[in-house]
Amino acid sequence: MTPGSTRLVIDVPAWIGEAAAPGQSFDDDQAKMALVIRLAEENLARGAGGPFGAAVFEIGSGRVVAAGVNRVVQGSNCVLHAEIVALMFAQQRVGSFTLRSPGRPAHELVTSCEPCAMCLGATLWSGVRRLVIGAEREDAMAVGFEEGPVFAESYAYIAERGVETVRGVRRAEAARLLRAYRDAGGLVYNP
Amino acid sequence: MTPGSTRLVIDVPAWIGEAAAPGQSFDDDQAKMALVIRLAEENLARGAGGPFGAAVFEIGSGRVVAAGVNRVVQGSNCVLHAEIVALMFAQQRVGSFTLRSPGRPAHELVTSCEPCAMCLGATLWSGVRRLVIGAEREDAMAVGFEEGPVFAESYAYIAERGVETVRGVRRAEAARLLRAYRDAGGLVYNP
Numbered sequence: 485m486t487p488g489s490t491r492l493v494i495d496v497p498a499w500i501g502e503a504a505a506p507g508q509s510f511d512d513d514q515a516k517m518a519l520v521i522r523l524a525e526e527n528l529a530r531g532a533g534g535p536f537g538a539a540v541f542e543i544g545s546g547r548v549v550a551a552g553v554n555r556v557v558q559g560s561n562c563v564l565h566a567e568i569v570a571l572m573f574a575q576q577r578v579g580s581f582t583l584r585s586p587g588r589p590a591h592e593l594v595t596s597c598e599p600c601a602m603c604l605g606a607t608l609w610s611g612v613r614r615l616v617i618g619a620e621r622e623d624a625m626a627v628g629f630e631e632g633p634v635f636a637e638s639y640a641y642i643a644e645r646g647v648e649t650v651r652g653v654r655r656a657e658a659a660r661l662l663r664a665y666r667d668a669g670g671l672v673y674n675p
Numbered sequence: 676m677t678p679g680s681t682r683l684v685i686d687v688p689a690w691i692g693e694a695a696a697p698g699q700s701f702d703d704d705q706a707k708m709a710l711v712i713r714l715a716e717e718n719l720a721r722g723a724g725g726p727f728g729a730a731v732f733e734i735g736s737g738r739v740v741a742a743g744v745n746r747v748v749q750g751s752n753c754v755l756h757a758e759i760v761a762l763m764f765a766q767q768r769v770g771s772f773t774l775r776s777p778g779r780p781a782h783e784l785v786t787s788c789e790p791c792a793m794c795l796g797a798t799l800w801s802g803v804r805r806l807v808i809g810a811e812r813e814d815a816m817a818v819g820f821e822e823g824p825v826f827a828e829s830y831a832y833i834a835e836r837g838v839e840t841v842r843g844v845r846r847a848e849a850a851r852l853l854r855a856y857r858d859a860g861g862l863v864y865n866p
Contacts, residue, residue: 486696486697486698487689487692487693487696488691488692488695488696488697488741488742488764488768489692489741489764489767489768490686490687490688490689490691490692491684491685491686491687492684492685492686492763492764492767493682493683493684493685494682494683494684494685495681495682495683496681496682497681498678498681500679500681501678501679501680501681502678504679505677505678505679506677506679507677550679550680551679556772556800557772559772560766560767560769560770560771560772561763561766561767561772562762562766562772562773562797562800562801562802563754563759563762563763563797563800568754571753571754572683572752572754573679573680573683575751575752575753576680576683576751576752577679577680578751579751580751581747581748581750581751581752581753582753600796600800601792601793601795601796601799601829602792602793602794602795602796602797602799602800603793603796604792604793604796604824605791605792605793605794605795605796605823605824606753606754606793608792608793608821608823608824609747609753609754609791609793609821609823610753611753630799630800630836632796632799632800632832633795633796633799633825633826633828633829633832633833634824635824635826635828637824637826638792638824641823641824642824645821
């Protein structure tokens with residue numbers, strides 16, 4: 485019997501590494517959200533994946549640590565939502581499974597669309613202290629995307645464990661992008 | 676500004692590829708659960724990660740498609756729970772972001788411990804039709820592991836979308852392994 489593969493490689497397009505060069509700094513939630521929406525737009529325009537973008541920043545300095553876009557279809561990997569990609573690359577960069585370490589900067593996750601159940605779970609495990617959301621669950625579902633089992637109690641649960649959620653940052657702009665994807669005939673998987 | 680990294684490599688130990696050589700076939704839930712508990716034990720014994728194992732099987736033939744173990748600490752990656760690793764490698768193997776395709780075999784995920792919020796979300800996105808659970812959430816939490824925002828409604832949600840959940844397969848054995856990990860002084864992250 486041939487042994488199974490023991491290596492899996494996740495590549496993101498080079499333009500993501502450039503658009504969000506680590507160390508580049510962003511003033512406020514508006515500017516950070518503008519970046520992740522731009523990544524989502526670029527992803528859509530280049531046919532590189534679904535219309536979702538996310539990035540991890542240091543709280544305080546506003547420096548970007550890593551960014552992500554949706555790579556589900558292109559990567560043959562249902563886990564590669566923008567938030568997961570951003571979190572995994574951020575942890576690779578800091579060299580730890582947690583972004584919450586004594587004596588190190590605190591971190592936040594900024595996402596163009598409300599996290600699905602998987603990504604909300606990962607947000608809690610990642611150690612970020614803030615979650616900043618553009619488009620809402622209902623905006624994504626209106627276009628046909630599934631968000632999974634997320635409830636009001638889910639947000640209460642993560643709040644009790646030290647993750648603050650901020651909503652509605654550039655929501656109209658982020659939601660418009662989801663509609664543009666649908667109108668362009670983009671694939672809505674897991675409908 | 677130096678561009679960010681655009682590649683992330685996930686390696687699992689060679690013995691996983693051997694223990695769960697693709698194509699090897701397992702008779703029933705008991706046999707499949709015995710395999711994933713063995714993977715979890717091996718992971719613990721070798722210091723390769725947390726005491727969790729999972730695998731994706733074809734329903735019907737019982738053939739294993741891919742297996743996973745917890746690699747969070749060793750991989751500096753909070754996403755690498757056993758279930759996520761198994762699902763990602765299974766999708767790499769079938770070459771698709773979904774394990775639910777017309778004309779292809781249906782799949783199931785067997786896990787030594789009840790999935791956390793992240794893994795339950797991924798289970799839904801993965802396209803598996805069955806979820807088979809060993810140890811329960813309360814067994815994991817009794818040892819100090821966090822499971823995240825999962826509620827009774829979460830299981831109703833995935834059931835409505837075609838994922839059947841089976842519980843209590845070799846539960847005592849799976850729970851004993853969690854306690855052995857704690858008693859050996861194993862790191863319980865995100866406590």
